[in-house]
Amino acid sequence: MPILSAVVELDQRIFAAVRAISHGQIASYGGVATQIGLTRGARRVARALGNNHDASLPWHRVLRAGGRIAFAKGSAEFDEQARRLVAEGHQLRGSQVVVVGLADSLDAQLWG
């Protein structure tokens, strides 16, 4: 039981970090991973979101490094995420979210 329990708890921490991203804000997979104490855990975070079923989770606020949408351009998931981001006031340039201001780092704008 303890082994599996630890894994589940890790996922819970990932979800908590994602839920902590408020409306209009964005974060990167790697940033979320670092935030909860994981190094090189971007893929771990991505997989957690993929397994997640909770519709209340703001998964669309999590992007790839540089602010790019992770899904393939043209896919249904891509369109859905792009739609939600624009609805929250963001601007898209292709598959990349246009970051307003001086932040050269995504995570810097959120928790830097």
Add this chain to the structure above:
DNA sequence: CTGATGACGGCGC
């Protein structure tokens, strides 16, 4: 056990 895969990241051309 070995090789392939993916909602990732970074460096090089």
Add this chain to the structure above:
DNA sequence: TGCGCCGCCATCA
């Protein structure tokens, strides 16, 4: 700027 290759990690066939 864009694209490709390679490194990382956890799963899966």
